[in-house]
Amino acid sequence: MSGPEERSVEVGPPGRRHPRRVWTRGEGEPVGxxxxxxxxxxxxxxxxxxxxxxxxxxxxxxxxxxxxEFRDLDDLPDWVAATLDLLEAAELRGADLVGLGPGGALAAxxxxxxxxxxRRLVLVAPLGLFDEAEPVTDFWARRSSxxxxxxxxxxxxxxxxVLACPxxxxxxxxxxxxxxxxxxxxxxxxxxxxxxxxxxxxRVRCDTLIVHGSEDRVVPASDAKRFADAIAGRTEVRSLExxxxxxxxxxxxxxxxxxxxxxx
Amino acid sequence: xxxxxxxxxxYTELPDDFKEKHPSVWVDIDSRLFDPVRGHxxxxxxxxxxxxxxxxxxxxxxxxxxxxxxxxLMPSPNLIAASLxxxxxxxxxxxxxxxxxxxxxxxxxxxxxxxxxxISGGRLIAGFPVGTPMDTCYAxxxxxxxxxxxxxxxxxxxxxxxxxxxxxxxxGRYQQxxxxxxxxxxxxxxxPPVWIPGxxxxxxxxxxxxxxxxxxxxxxxxYQAGQATMNGFWEEMKRxxxxxxxxxxxxxxxxxxxxxxxxxxxxxxEPAEYFYDRCLHVDxxxxxxxxxxxxxxxxxxxxxxxxxxxxxxxxxxxxxAPSFEEIVAKGYVVVGSPDEVAEQLREVAQSLHVGQLMLLxxxxxxxxxxxxxxxxxxxxxxxxxxxxxxEDEWENHWWPHPMPADARATPxxxxx
Numbered sequence: 001m002s003g004p005e006e007r008s009v010e011v012g013p014p015g016r017r018h019p020r021r022v023w024t025r026g027e028g029e030p031v032g033x034x035x036x037x038x039x040x041x042x043x044x045x046x047x048x049x050x051x052x053x054x055x056x057x058x059x060x061x062x063x064x065x066x067x068x069e070f071r072d073l074d075d076l077p078d079w080v081a082a083t084l085d086l087l088e089a090a091e092l093r094g095a096d097l098v099g100l101g102p103g104g105a106l107a108a109x110x111x112x113x114x115x116x117x118x119r120r121l122v123l124v125a126p127l128g129l130f131d132e133a134e135p136v137t138d139f140w141a142r143r144s145s146x147x148x149x150x151x152x153x154x155x156x157x158x159x160x161x162v163l164a165c166p167x168x169x170x171x172x173x174x175x176x177x178x179x180x181x182x183x184x185x186x187x188x189x190x191x192x193x194x195x196x197x198x199x200x201x202x203r204v205r206c207d208t209l210i211v212h213g214s215e216d217r218v219v220p221a222s223d224a225k226r227f228a229d230a231i232a233g234r235t236e237v238r239s240l241e242x243x244x245x246x247x248x249x250x251x252x253x254x255x256x257x258x259x260x261x262x263x264x
Numbered sequence: 265x266x267x268x269x270x271x272x273x274x275y276t277e278l279p280d281d282f283k284e285k286h287p288s289v290w291v292d293i294d295s296r297l298f299d300p301v302r303g304h305x306x307x308x309x310x311x312x313x314x315x316x317x318x319x320x321x322x323x324x325x326x327x328x329x330x331x332x333x334x335x336x337l338m339p340s341p342n343l344i345a346a347s348l349x350x351x352x353x354x355x356x357x358x359x360x361x362x363x364x365x366x367x368x369x370x371x372x373x374x375x376x377x378x379x380x381x382x383i384s385g386g387r388l389i390a391g392f393p394v395g396t397p398m399d400t401c402y403a404x405x406x407x408x409x410x411x412x413x414x415x416x417x418x419x420x421x422x423x424x425x426x427x428x429x430x431x432x433x434x435x436g437r438y439q440q441x442x443x444x445x446x447x448x449x450x451x452x453x454x455x456p457p458v459w460i461p462g463x464x465x466x467x468x469x470x471x472x473x474x475x476x477x478x479x480x481x482x483x484x485x486x487y488q489a490g491q492a493t494m495n496g497f498w499e500e501m502k503r504x505x506x507x508x509x510x511x512x513x514x515x516x517x518x519x520x521x522x523x524x525x526x527x528x529x530x531x532x533x534e535p536a537e538y539f540y541d542r543c544l545h546v547d548x549x550x551x552x553x554x555x556x557x558x559x560x561x562x563x564x565x566x567x568x569x570x571x572x573x574x575x576x577x578x579x580x581x582x583x584x585a586p587s588f589e590e591i592v593a594k595g596y597v598v599v600g601s602p603d604e605v606a607e608q609l610r611e612v613a614q615s616l617h618v619g620q621l622m623l624l625x626x627x628x629x630x631x632x633x634x635x636x637x638x639x640x641x642x643x644x645x646x647x648x649x650x651x652x653x654x655e656d657e658w659e660n661h662w663w664p665h666p667m668p669a670d671a672r673a674t675p676x677x678x679x680x
Binding site for chain 1: 401402405407408409410413437438547548549550553554555559562563566567
């Protein structure tokens, strides 16, 4: 793969403007993608597959790889404003939007706070709800040896291809990038991932696809139905057989196909 | 040199197979292991031990704050300190301390510590810890990415609350208050001495230097492992143009004294092994929430070979208990006859250059009799050999200034 076109956008209020990475690849109508846990340090197979059918625009959320500063975002309004700033700078106002994990929760918040901003929504294993009887796994409280099996149904491959430092990169900075990405998600979602999204989902009026990996060990399968029941727009729920929480890593082609079919 | 008697208040009856059957002593420890009736007796034994240490002439008694754990039974050290303020006369009371970000609003800390300073007649040392990840981020759900920002804001608010005579508004990042005006105010002016317990982060050293606070390194792993950290501290003080006053620094050391080394090895084996095997049995899941350590600290930790070695020693001890022979050989616990212990502690104080020496003379499942023996022997035969160290050369600017003894109230005796 030849990789995406990369640019940097400066967003935020005066005096606190930060550069954030935006990747673009493919032809056709744009579809925005907000990455899941750990973000995308390198162009991943899922986005490559997706770019086969649409023009993929993937802005990096604050704190994720390429996403830059995030420690000035203190609460949900700060994060929603920062996400709206980023999506606008990436020229995604009115476009279809795919969000994974924490990116899914933020995509849903954007759709709820700014109806009309998102055309159609795809939520892949979205965070944002918390049921005490079926809690979202505390993925922060994992031993490093447990993280691959928590996030992926292909833990060995995940450890090798996502977590391990690739040749040519500084091992310390690579590891810090992962800690920083988890911290950024913690900054908004610690400790339960519930920032009240359930009270706002009725404001999501666009067509929405919710995808859940059958082997997801972070988000309970029942959350997909909770999202579907609460969202006001037309919803579809799809299960992705054999995929874990990071379904984009475990089943990139199948996930891209589901997304493209929904957005046809 | 100041000698401070520190109680962690461990639950002393964790079962022998605790480590095999339970994943963690902290956060999600099985509450069915806690027997409140035994708890009643433990609290009284522990408080007796603190009072005994005060009677025996230690310069201070220390208590600290931990949550949801069998390592230390003091979710609220201020409760214990309040009792000590009534039941001791001249000893300093070191609350080491209140995890500032956990109090909402943090004015609560300003109030309670001012109460303690008033009740004790100005004997309080105010410790301001960030708190362990287990206590703050997991037991109390504090956001690890905001913990230090909240801590620093709480610190600034508390200091202003203690020193600003008029009511003031506080429009902080995390705390908004229209009327800050705590009653009571501390006896000590401008405020009680502030000590900061830290784990070796450069930012904490710099902050202590900037504010002129005592930095205390509370390590479980003795002076050998503490050397790298304290060297780093003193190098940073030098770089920042601060003097080498040893009273700027505190250090925690486990000690077991007996009439002979052989006797000490026999007496302190079980409590030491209990501590390192059960009290430190913390699940690694709860040890490093993202954001708890700053990126500068992580980089320094990973890149510094010396610190890496120290960390490896810590990790090994924390997650795979060492044998007693190892505990002693590495200096985690200083054991021996009074003369041997005095000699080693003199070396600890001099090599680390610390003037505020915190001593753990009760640890693990050590019972009241042995604790009393250890404390008394230390007070009678070890302390006299250490007193005076550093004091002809340096002044301790960080010690409480109580009201004159004859101006302080006398608590009534308990009837019957």
